[in-house]
Amino acid sequence: MTSKSWMKTQAPDPTRLPAEVNPEVPSIARVYDYFLGGKDNFPADRAAAAAVETVFPQGRQLGRESRLLLRRATRELVRSGVRQFLDIGSGLPTAGNVHEIAHEIDPQVRVVYVDNDPVVLAHGRALLADDGATTTVVQADLRHPDGIFDHPEVRALLDFDQPVAVFMASVLHHLDDADDPWGIVAQIRDRLSSGSHVLVTHFYDSGDPRCREIEQALVQGGLGSGWFRTTEQIERFFEGMELLEPGVVAANEWRPDEETPRDSDTHRMLAGGLARKP
Numbered sequence: 336m337t338s339k340s341w342m343k344t345q346a347p348d349p350t351r352l353p354a355e356v357n358p359e360v361p362s363i364a365r366v367y368d369y370f371l372g373g374k375d376n377f378p379a380d381r382a383a384a385a386a387v388e389t390v391f392p393q394g395r396q397l398g399r400e401s402r403l404l405l406r407r408a409t410r411e412l413v414r415s416g417v418r419q420f421l422d423i424g425s426g427l428p429t430a431g432n433v434h435e436i437a438h439e440i441d442p443q444v445r446v447v448y449v450d451n452d453p454v455v456l457a458h459g460r461a462l463l464a465d466d467g468a469t470t471t472v473v474q475a476d477l478r479h480p481d482g483i484f485d486h487p488e489v490r491a492l493l494d495f496d497q498p499v500a501v502f503m504a505s506v507l508h509h510l511d512d513a514d515d516p517w518g519i520v521a522q523i524r525d526r527l528s529s530g531s532h533v534l535v536t537h538f539y540d541s542g543d544p545r546c547r548e549i550e551q552a553l554v555q556g557g558l559g560s561g562w563f564r565t566t567e568q569i570e571r572f573f574e575g576m577e578l579l580e581p582g583v584v585a586a587n588e589w590r591p592d593e594e595t596p597r598d599s600d601t602h603r604m605l606a607g608g609l610a611r612k613p
């Protein structure tokens with residue numbers, strides 16, 4: 336499959352949605368799709384996005400920068416020998432997904448996408464039809480890691496006795512402290528073999544007062560989640576693992592390449608880090 340086939344040209348038809356999808360209620364995946372310029376979103380998602388954009392006009396830029404980091408990390412990991420990826424909170428398919436980037440280097444790399452949004456499953460299944468031998472998408476919830484690791488389709492594609500790279504990109508900030516996201520990541524770490532990697536990107540509380548305003552717009556606006564956390568709180572996700580260079584830093588400072596924005600308005604709003612399980 337070429338990356339072009341992931342690009343959407345038509346808006347979704349609400350009459351052909353899975354029964355559990357309510358187009359009247361905004362979803363994180365569809366609002367994010369809107370920010371990335373996708374077409375898999377409904378008026379309720381666009382209204383929620385507009386409300387967020389009044390205080391967070393940089394939302395689209397932040398989404399793009401998050402995707403750029405994800406791609407840099409994928410390339411680096413495949414080049415370093417990683418052959419299995421578990422992308423949790425993967426979002427709706429967009430151009431330049433993990434399997435597309437990985438397969439440019441090695442077409443045998445296996446990738447499982449996980450999201451709790453049924454729209455992601457429906458679109459992913461259709462679009463991955465040609466890549467079934469190496470790539471799949473399952474519907475599961477990050478808050479219940481055993482449901483992911485014990486899922487038959489995940490186990491059919493990934494061998495957890497071998498190293499796996501687990502991506503949690505821009506998803507942990509949608510978990511409330513009350514969900515104990517640190518405990519959840521620790522459960523995931525404990526299910527991984529030595530040599531596995533964990534990548535986290537997360538809204539970053541740099542002390543800039545805009546962070547709290549944006550957080551309020553996200554949490555109290557249509558989305559109901561989107562918490563900014565400090566470097567120290569983000570570093571805690573990597574407990575029990577070896578945090579690799581350059582540590583938890585602003586997303587655009589994480590191993591930048593020629594595509595990485597140098598002078599961005601959102602520079603201090605997203606942080607990322609990559610760790611290796613010893």
Ligand SMILES: C[S@@+](CC[C@H](N)C(=O)[O-])C[C@H]1O[C@@H](n2cnc3c(N)ncnc32)[C@H](O)[C@@H]1O
Nearest residue numbers: 364367424425426450451452476477504505506
């Ligand atoms: C902001 S998008 C990020 C997409 C992609 N990882 C990226 O960085 O571009 C967050 C995604 O996480 C998903 N998500 C939110 N909470 C989740 C949960 N508890 N379990 C699984 N997926 C979740 C949403 O449906 C959405 O697709």
